[in-house]
Amino acid sequence: MQLHLSSWPEVQAYLERSKAILIPIGSTEQHGPNGLLGTDALCPEIIASRAGDESGILVAPTFNVGQAQHHMAFAGTITLRPSTMIAAMLDWTQSLTRHGFERIYWLNGHGGNINTINAAFSEMYHGITFSGFGDRSGSNHPPLRCTLRNWWELPGVGELCRQLFPVGEGHHATPSEVSVTYFGYPQAQKSVAMTPKIAPVGPIFDAEDYRRRFPDGRIGSDPSLASVEAGAKIVGAAVKAVISEFNQFAAAA
Numbered sequence: 001m002q003l004h005l006s007s008w009p010e011v012q013a014y015l016e017r018s019k020a021i022l023i024p025i026g027s028t029e030q031h032g033p034n035g036l037l038g039t040d041a042l043c044p045e046i047i048a049s050r051a052g053d054e055s056g057i058l059v060a061p062t063f064n065v066g067q068a069q070h071h072m073a074f075a076g077t078i079t080l081r082p083s084t085m086i087a088a089m090l091d092w093t094q095s096l097t098r099h100g101f102e103r104i105y106w107l108n109g110h111g112g113n114i115n116t117i118n119a120a121f122s123e124m125y126h127g128i129t130f131s132g133f134g135d136r137s138g139s140n141h142p143p144l145r146c147t148l149r150n151w152w153e154l155p156g157v158g159e160l161c162r163q164l165f166p167v168g169e170g171h172h173a174t175p176s177e178v179s180v181t182y183f184g185y186p187q188a189q190k191s192v193a194m195t196p197k198i199a200p201v202g203p204i205f206d207a208e209d210y211r212r213r214f215p216d217g218r219i220g221s222d223p224s225l226a227s228v229e230a231g232a233k234i235v236g237a238a239v240k241a242v243i244s245e246f247n248q249f250a251a252a253a
Contacts, residue, residue: 032172041063044107047238105149171220178223
């Protein structure tokens, strides 16, 4: 069930049976020569959409721009300041809690978002008081609870990715994440020659340093291994895990 494809009476009816919602969150940044700029937002979106279709979980629109400053030397990348991202997450959460949502499951697709997402959670829990959000001491409403899950850390998913790609998985522009996007958007598959076949690894200090060290954007990966078939397997495992985790989170006391 998609929030943005639902009417307000449908959302109100959903709230009568569940106070939990899933928000895919990611980034818009380069993913090498054959990876889509939206990869880190599309992966959690694809997984969440199918989980919603299979189980009735309510899925919010994707928060699709995040912390990507270190990719800004590559055309098309869009990034937010940490303070802007935190403020936007607070506004999204305020809106949802105003309607009665009490459990928000954030399904993340970008490692660079993790620190900022957790900082946003701290802001949410800090006791800010305004209508529908924050400090509810003395009220009859349970407190807001948020949880963060990186899709590649879902039970069984990491192991599957390593089985599918024992060599060349790497750290960025990985064949597993590219496979998920190719499964969701098979028309967007790209065949690009990459040299070396497996990209080097190393540290990242800033955007220009990143471009100098990793000129095609990959880190330790061979995304030419990506396939629709591999993506289908990864998405299948991730959907199963998300449904289980979300339902447990929604039901937690």
